Amino acid sequence: MSRRRTLGTKKKIALLVSAATVAGGGAFAMASTSNAAPTPKSASESTVCLGLATALGNNQKFIADQRADPDAQSEARIANREAVVAEIKRKQEASGCAVGESAQDSQTAQPSQPAQSAQPSDPAAPAQPSQPAGSAPAEDTGGGAAASGQQVCNGSTVTLSGEGGAPAASSNQFPAGTKLKVTNLDNDKSTTVEVTSVSGSCALLNNAAFEQVREPGKFLIRRALIEKVG
DSSP states (O other): OHHHHHHHHHHHHHHHHHHHHHHHHHHHHHHHHHTSOOOOBOTTTOHHHHHHHHHHHHHHHHHHHHHHSOOTTHHHHHHHHHHHHHHHHHHHHHTTBOTTOOOOOSSOOOOOOOOOOOOOSSTTSOOOOSSOTTOOOOEEOSSSOOSOOEEESTTOOEEBOOOOSSSOEEESSSOTTOEEEEEETTTTEEEEEEEEEEOSSSOEEOHHHHHHHOOTTOOEESSEEEEEOO
16 A cells, blocks of 8 residues: 555656646746747838838839949949948838838839919919918928929829938939929928939938928828929
């Protein structure tokens, strides 16, 4: 009887040890799961990530175009844009976005079209004002021409190039020296900047210019009015 009782006790101890091991393993697995890094957001899940992905895509397209059709300045331009690409990737990581995800503008740039305004049939008659009397014009924070110009790039979104320096823009349609007025229709802020370089989209604002018209926390302007004013 004593031998049978002793074996029973040993079996009970073994079972208790096994149960403790399983419980400990489960607790470790739960702790590991809770400490796992969150899954990075894609461009389709976040407006911030979409803006950064669009900016990255524009710069990558510009680099590819320069390599496909190089000139004397291509090497310097590519080196500059590669630094911009690295900065955008750092912003993607800091914002919890998928690092390296890129996308071209969601809207294809439309051919340039003059702004339509109601003009009298009599050429001798004075032109009608473009907006009702008493209405306030959109804020122009760029210090440039506040007057409306020729509307261009209809339907295009606007994002940032990631470049530093004074407020400026880059474009694949307008030469250096062209002045563009970009208005964010979601907050009625606008800036007038000069095109200083080439990019992969109709109007790409550098960091300083984008800050003047952006909405907090966003890297993409979906509803933008782009006008050529000089």
